[in-house]
Amino acid sequence: MSRDLRNRHAALHVPGLSIDSCNLPLREPDGDGFIGDRASQTAFRALLDARRREHFTGDRDPFGRTPTDAISKRELDLVLVGGDADAAHLVHAAIEDHAERLADVVRCFLAQPEWAGVKRIVIGGGFPGSRAGALSVRRAARLLKLSRAGVDLTPLRHDGDDAGLLGWVPLAPATVLRRAAFLAVDIGGTNIRCGIIAPRLDQRDDGSRATVLERTQWRHATESPDREDAMVRMAAMLNGLIAHARTLDLDLAPFVGIACPGQILHDGRIAHGAQNLPGDWEAEDFRVADALGAFLDRIGGRAPVVRLHNDAVVQGLSERPRMHAVARWSVLTIGTGLGNASYTNHPR
Structure with missing residues (x-):
């Protein structure tokens, strides 16, 4: 392939943009855990659980004996749009507690040199979708x-399940983007999503x-697979999409972009941060690209x-298409943990 810098793992530069930081490990002052948590x-x-123990109104906890972790996001959302008033009080109180913490976490990141001058923060992850x-x-x-923190928070425009795939449009090599579509994967601690992405740069060259075009999902957390099982299952999902692209006579590029938790090194190894994935993905001799590639069909x-x-x-x-008006911007993804990255736009 070409000398395009996007051909490497964890590329730090794409045309018109630099990735200044990601996965910043801001530790708590006492060294126990991370500020983002x-x-x-x-x-x-945990905040909702604390409110349930100490601050519920009425004669009893409106959620009864149901453990907080067993209350679904849908149930919490329904409480907020017309459910039991006492239950709504607890959820709103926990929301206020969480919002104060989120604002404090943002201030901590803004104080870091890697985030100096950031004016807009994209908020992603699964939690803001509720x-x-x-x-x-x-x-x-x-x-x-x-x-007067001087920063705006903006939610993802795309569905969270799509955003982790569509973000590969700026990252994919130029030779890939000249094709009609390519494959992308978003690996999370609960789900793995695979999709066929159409960049459509002929319609808008900013990728907007x-x-x-097509997406499949596997909730691996409910099956507890080992690492090789995960590779085989992910390859099966991608091979199914490759076959689907053939039936559509789609000009599919021989490329797979994978979004993965943790610090990704330029050789494709995961240094740390992959503890929620099935098996040991941080082993010195393990490379996702090699392990997955062994099971992929040719394109x-x-x-x-x-x-x-x-x-x-x-x-x-x-x-990125919505960030042209700011020189420096960033992202926080709120899920099981809190992911982070910062960027600088450069004149082309």
């Missing part, structure tokens, strides 16, 4: 505005018309090239 989805559940999460983000944005007679990048970086880049 204060505002994760897990933290919200009503409770969206309210927390809106409240945190208001708190930051009242404190890119779309997910147009060629073995697909597999490239990795951090999942927060990829999800943030799905919003």
